[in-house]
Amino acid sequence: MLCMRGVVLPEREEREFWIDGQVLRAGRPPGGRAGREAETIVDGGWLLPGLVDVHTHPGALEPGTPFDEELLRRQLGEHRNAGVLAVRTPGTAQRMPAWVEKDPDLPHVVSAGRWLATPGRFFPGAGRDVSEAELVRAAVEEARASSGWCKVIGDWRLDEPAVPLPLLTAVAEAVHAVGGKVAVHCQTAEGARHAVLAGVDSLEHGMHLDPALLDRMAAQGTAFVPTLSAFGANADAMRAREPSVRRDLWLAGWDAMPGTVRAAHEAGVSVLAGTDSFPCGTVGGEMDWLVRAGIPAEVALGAASWTARSWLGLPGLVDGAPADLVAYTTDPTLDPGALGRPSRIVLRGRVVR
Incomplete structure (x- = not known):
């Protein structure tokens, strides 16, 4: 019988837990169970619900390459191995x-099926190519074939039109009618505007998102997954390019993103x-980017743990939750680098590290 105690985030209360199979139990384990001696695997420190990456694409090194189940x-x-115990895959090949989901050694996966791309709006053949x-x-x-999500490529080139608003609205209404949710890739002002006005459930990337839309996003529950670490990794290379319309639009969008992310939180x-990049297991770096954008450290940590879990319908550290x-x-709110140094990882009641 495995037991642990420590300060639980976000509550900041010292608590004790024990593991009953794959289930977390609050308090001390009941005594008198023959042959089941308690083993304390965590005694002090900080306890978090499993980390979450809500935008990751495992299974292929880049869009357009073959999907590889071993990869x-x-x-x-x-x-x-990085403590990311749940992921959302908004689009795969x-x-x-x-x-x-049957493999006890792997994180919980919330999938959105194949990328849905209308003509000219994605890497050809990388997902499911469909007409408008x-x-x-x-x-x-x-949505029906996955975990209830679908992912639409809402725009593509920065200087080309997005999926029309009436069409994206029809998508959201139809998917919501069957109990599903819609994620939309958007990196143009028009694409982001259409996604918000259509009432989708999450904006992925959101470059060039108009801050005037933030109140509407909050009111209708549209989440924002800015994937700052993926953009930040490319910023220097983009600045080194020869000036062009696309380069300059990209840089203008990137330069505005930290302020937009901060305003979205406010x-x-x-x-x-969400990381949208490789290697996998780097969501701690995304938390760091969120903090640099001006989001409080504890909120940024929640974005990669308890807040993201709640958004996906997964419980935190409560009695009866998955262990x-x-x-x-x-x-980790005072030492963001700590996310890369977990002292113990428990997945489905089993010690991983």
């Missing part, structure tokens, strides 16, 4: 294999942590 297993393992006339039906099909929008937790010797 999928390895990359999900990279997430797990093929639907998530059934064995993924087919998009609504395809979105419902992917407006009450759920800002969540998924990560322990640290120092407070």
Whole structure:
């Protein structure tokens, strides 16, 4: 019988837990169970619900390359080894294999099926290419075949038109009618505007998002996943390019993103942590970018843990929850680098580290 105690975030209360199979139990374990001696695996420090990456694409090194199930297993393992015990995959080259959620050694996966791309709006053949006339039906099909999500490529080139607002609105209404949710890739002002006005559930990237839309996002519950670390990794290379319309639009969008992310938090929008990059298991770096954008450290940590779990319908560290937790010797809100140094990782009631 495994036991642990420590300061639980975000409550900042010292608590004790024990593990009953794959379930977390609050308090001290009941005594008198023959043959089940208690083993304390965490005694002090800081306890978090498992970390979450809400925008990751394991299974292929880049869009357009073949989907590889062995690579999928390895990359999900990279997430797990970093304490990322739940992920959302907003678009992959093929639907998530059934064995993924059955494997006790891998994180919980919330999938959105295949990327849905209308002509000219994605890498050809990287996801599910559909015409605009087919998009609504395809979105419902992917939502039903996945974890309830679908992912639409809402725009592509910075100087080309986005998916029309009436069409994206029809997608959101149809998917919501069957109990699903819609994620939208958007990196142009028009694409972001259409996604918000259509009432989708999450904006992925959101470059060039108009701050005037933030109050509406908050009111209707549209989350913002800015993937700052992915953009930040490319910023220097983009600045080194010869000036062009696309380069200058990209840089203008990137330069505005930290302020937009901070304003989104202040407006009450759920800002969540997603990496959209490799290697997997680097959501701590995204938390660091969120802090640099001006989001309080504890809020940024929640974006990669308890807030993201709640948004995905997963509980935190409460009695009866799945036994998924990560322990640290120092407070990660004061030492963001601590996220890269977990002292203990427990997934589905089993000690991973």
